[in-house]
Amino acid sequence: MTEHSEPGPGDRGAGGLDDGDAVIVDARETRCPMPVIMAAKAAQDLPDGARLVVLATDPAAAADLPAWCRLRGHTLLDLHLGDEVRADIRLGT
Template sequence: MSDTLVDARGLRCPLPVIRLAAAAKGLPAGTELTVLSTDPAAKHDVPAWCRMRGHEHVATREHHSGSPGEEGRDAGADNTPGDEGWDETADEGWDGWAVTVRLG
């Protein structure tokens, strides 16, 4: 499990990466952070940020409501997915992607 959870659900590119970078600032190498995002671009943008900054992309997985880490959710966040990449037939509990990184 990650040391830090960054809830970027409802935010569009480039905000999930900006939130990740802000959360990572000052943290020691080896710290794991998980970004929760409903933006399809985050699946690609976060690993690209890792490559550019010398961090490790650990995993990308689909996130479902009630998954571990849900206690970090901001109840006031706009969690409405955008049209891009959204599948209305998907599991109703689908809540975006969880992208985990380890700081280098």
């Protein structure tokens, strides 16, 4: 499992947004609170305005990631719910 990686050019996530400029946090197969912890760790090294895409299989991430965004002043651009949770986040205000 890779914590975060850069997708290839033109990759599109489940939400339909181009992931080419996003940092991907792969929190699949982890349990609460790890998806949020992994997202926060990745966000520390990124500037305001950067995009973070968090992938998780824990259903709690569907509530935890939007709450983390509200608490930290990030913008939740898209939240896809299916076999896995996919949160597309713009860091900062």
